[in-house]
Amino acid sequence: MTLASDLARGRAAAASPHALARYRSEFPIFRDRIYLNTCSLGALGERTRRKVAEFLDVWQSRGASAWYDVWWAGLGDLRARYARLIGAAPAEIALAPSISVAVSAVAESLDYGRRPKVVVTSLDFPTVAYQWLAKRARGVELVVVESPDQVSVPVEAIARAVDDRTALVATSHVYFTSGAIQDLRGVADAAHARGALCLIDAYQSVGQVPVDVRAAGVDVLTAGGLKWLLGGPGIVFAYIKEELARRLEPTIAGWFGHRDQFAFDPRRLTFHDDARRFELGTPALAAVHAQLGGLEYVEEIGVPAIRAVTAALTEDLIARAQALSFRPKMAADPAARSAIVMLPAADPAAAVGHLADGGIIADARPGHVRFSPFFYNVQEDHVTALERLATYRGH
Secondary structure (H helix, E strand, O other): OOHHHHHHHHHHHOOOOOHHHHHHHHOHHHHOOEEOEOOOOOOOOHHHHHHHHHHHHHHHHHHHHHHHOHHHHHHHHHHHHHHHHHOOOHHHEEEEOOHHHHHHHHHOOOOOOOOOEEEEEOOOOHHHHHHHHOOHHHOOEEEEEOOOOOOOOOHHHHHHHOOOOEEEEEEEOEOOOOOEEOOHHHHHHHHHOOOOEEEEEOOOOEOOEOOOHHHHOOOEEEEEOOOOOOOOOOOEEEEEOHHHHHHOOOOOOOHHHEOOHHHOOOOOOOEOOOHHHHOOOOOOHHHHHHHHHHHHHHHHHOHHHHHHHHHHHHHHHHHHHHHOOOOOEOOOOHHHEOOOEEEEOOOHHHHHHHHHHOOEEOEEEOOEEEEEOOOOOOHHHHHHHHHHHHHHHHO
């Protein structure tokens, strides 16, 4: 059987679009591109663009006077909507401009005197590890739990690394290097069994995989607009469990964390009684509005429905890739696979450039080309992308 005949069969087997494909027309990039890179940046939707335009119109017509009603209300609305998305209370949500800032605000509030150890894994996005590597001069010890297969990290291995000197276990819900989904409850239980806290980087999961912070039992969870929440860069949130937020005292501060921020008193700092105490400076309002628009899609569809469609698209992409002799790096159990598919490549950057020359947007990670289908993708996207990648590999 030839490559050409395999590709022809693949095109013939591309089924009718799924029900959520009706949203595809709201994402203009599909007019002349195939977009398979949501785990780097969600595609721009018309609702998101309208929300940003609405912000600009208000800025133009009202200027700073809009702060005291429209924009202030928008911040509260966003906290509440983020909270609903993960099963939290609005008072447990703090806004930040990036995961790095959100994690820093929490990390700087911990006491490492008696518990100087922080446990991470080798598959986490490096921002997680960098936070505590930067604290080594203060006596913080970073323990990196290795992955036996470069796909996932067993909860048992994480549990073995935790002891009575551990302040925190910080790891991912979905590993950006493989798309594997981690067992949050297992990680939280492993941390709590030795008196440690559990912080989860959920940037790669919230929006594509259902998340319930109560059921998971985690103490802190971060995510945001860049990827699966379709809000673009510049806006994230930190969930901080209510009793923990009240107990921790930030050691980096900004005026949005002050309970009486309009008192403008440089001699007194009184933090909010809830997660807002971890907020710092003035939020980027354009990013806030972009996120409010992106959330319209996620809320209207519902994350369980998104998960059902993306899981089917993921399995379709994997099956088509394997039929063309690609060997995806993935979790063995389909239930543990997110909508991130890693295909080994000798020169990932060159392969991604070849795809881009053909109007196909993917991304490169060490040793792999990364595809990430979302609800606005269809099977035909996979056929076209794999066809071009296979011909490049053959070349």
